[in-house]
Amino acid sequence: MDRFTFTSHIVKRLDELKTLLASKGNEYADITDVHHNFKKATGLSLHNKPEQVLWEYCVKHLQSIRDIVNGKEVDYSTVKEKTGDIIAYMLILESMYSPVEPVTITESPLTTTGVDHDQLKYTYWDEGIDK
Secondary structure, three states: OOHHHHHHHHHHHHHHHHHHHHHHHHHHHOOOOHHHHHHHHHHHHOOOHHHHHHHHHHHHHHHHHHHHHHHOOHHHHHHHHHHHHHHHHHHHHHHHHHHOOOOOOOOOOOOOOOOHHHHHHHHHHOOOOOO
16 A cells, blocks of 8 residues: 555544544533543443443454454454444543643534545645655
């Protein structure tokens, strides 16, 4: 895979992950606490901290990836789903430790891409990187 194709893939996947986080966030959290389900699950799981619950949820996806890299045959959509879920869990984990103060936004950053894929192509051509 060349650099342009790789970068295009990453940009597209990050856009998809923003959508995934927004939709799952609506399903598993409430507007005042995005970590709601991880906190409430401490009473159900064997763990007493939300980040430990998150890790427990993530481990099943990690085990699936382990099986895949050890030879289990799956299609691309399965790999994409598992890696996307792991990335999402890691971003949520990061948010649990983030010292960042809330900001006022008028539009959810998870629902906009802000990336012009055609401009990306021209940027690479301008830098002399072959497509």
